[in-house]
Amino acid sequence: MTTYNSQGKPGIGFIGLGYMGVLMVQRLVQAGxxxxxxxxxxxxxxxxxxxxxxxxxxxxxDLAAQCxxxxxxxxxxxxxxxxxxxxxxxxxxVRPQTTIIDLSTVSPEVSRRVFASAQEKGAHMIDSxxxxxxxxxxxxxxxxxxxxxxxxxxxxxxxxxxxGKSIFYMGxxxxxxxxxxxxxxxxxxxxxxxxxxxxxxxKAGLDKQQLVEVLGQTTAIAPAHKAKLTNLKNETYPxxxxxxxxxxxxxxxxQMAAKLSVAMPATAAAAQMYAAAMAQGHDEDFxxxxxxxxxxxxxxxxxxxx
Numbered sequence: 001m002t003t004y005n006s007q008g009k010p011g012i013g014f015i016g017l018g019y020m021g022v023l024m025v026q027r028l029v030q031a032g033x034x035x036x037x038x039x040x041x042x043x044x045x046x047x048x049x050x051x052x053x054x055x056x057x058x059x060x061x062d063l064a065a066q067c068x069x070x071x072x073x074x075x076x077x078x079x080x081x082x083x084x085x086x087x088x089x090x091x092x093x094v095r096p097q098t099t100i101i102d103l104s105t106v107s108p109e110v111s112r113r114v115f116a117s118a119q120e121k122g123a124h125m126i127d128s129x130x131x132x133x134x135x136x137x138x139x140x141x142x143x144x145x146x147x148x149x150x151x152x153x154x155x156x157x158x159x160x161x162x163x164g165k166s167i168f169y170m171g172x173x174x175x176x177x178x179x180x181x182x183x184x185x186x187x188x189x190x191x192x193x194x195x196x197x198x199x200x201x202x203k204a205g206l207d208k209q210q211l212v213e214v215l216g217q218t219t220a221i222a223p224a225h226k227a228k229l230t231n232l233k234n235e236t237y238p239x240x241x242x243x244x245x246x247x248x249x250x251x252x253x254x255q256m257a258a259k260l261s262v263a264m265p266a267t268a269a270a271a272q273m274y275a276a277a278m279a280q281g282h283d284e285d286f287x288x289x290x291x292x293x294x295x296x297x298x299x300x301x302x303x304x305x306x
Contacts, residue, residue: 009032009033009034010067010159012067013057013063013069014070014071015038015039015071015072015073015083015090016079016083017044019133019137023134025037025048025054026138027137028159029054031162036055037055038056038057059088060084060092061090064095065094065095068097068098068099069098069099069156070098071101071159072090072104073102075104075248076104077106091114091118095123098123099125099126099155101156101160102126105245107177107255108127111177112173115127124152125173126146126149126152126173127174128144128146128176129144130142130143130144130163131143131144131183141164141165143165143167144163144166144167144168145168146170146176147170147173147179149173178256184246188249188270188271188286189266190222190224190225191286191290194215194229194290195290195292197215198211198215198232198290199299202297203297203299212232212233215229229290231288232290234302237284237285241285242284243274243283243285244278245286247275250271254268254271273289274286
């Protein structure tokens with residue numbers, strides 16, 4: 001059974017309706033795909049379905065049984081395994097030739113496990129980790145790293161093209177999530193470096209607003225971090241990529257490094273600083289590390305968000 005619509009596009013089941021997932025569903029619907037959604041919070045799924053004029057599924061296995069492509073973007077390893085396995089999981093309902101596209105940031109080992117499990121069912125799976133946050137998801141400008149069989153990737157590329165501006169096939173199963181670990185090492189560690197540099201300048205007496213303005217004009221600041229300086233200027237840290245998620249990614253990165261015997265001393269230190277910020281109650285966008293380092297160094301900060 002197939003669920004291709006009148007435009008010749010496969011039916012898509014989408015699991016995970018957080019900040020990113022909601023925006024991805026909107027783009028897929030606007031591109032003419034028939035989408036069915038599932039979220040463990042039923043009310044959230046019903047609201048997204050109502051706004052987009054689409055259907056919901058009661059369980060991941062029900063969604064998999066009626067859709068040609070199953071896409072997921074959930075929080076962590078545990079969440080991916082929860083939606084994939086068990087009597088209600090995707091793999092319990094998946095049909096031969098169904099394709100699973102997991103967009104989550106998880107360990108490569110989990111990606112490879114789901115890939116092997118899908119193969120046992122006669123289905124296909126690619127790990128398609130995304131780089132970017134809500135603004136890029138809304139505009140379809142994410143960068144996507146894909147691991148799995150290249151033929152399956154090519155079949156899925158028209159779908160991924162609706163979500164990303166740059167899509168890279170990285171190799172066998174797990175290669176996409178491996179590349180995401182590399183990218184997020186730079187993202188999290190780089191932000192910690194910026195936070196320390198800003199605190200140094202402030203402590204030395206430089207005007208904070210001018211310091212931030214000038215830093216933003218230098219080539220030393222990566223584009224992703226340059227945008228975060230605006231949060232520091234405004235003393236607000238609206239969530240595009242939450243601090244706990246970056247801390248989770250550090251954990252995955254360091255686990256992978258330990259297995260490969262890769263020394264990552266600076267990354268390990270940054271992970272501890274992110275953990276310290278969380279212990280102090282910070283759960284805003286990960287750029288709140290800019291303020292946390294000010295607090296740690298006894299510098300004045302703006303009013304904390306409620």
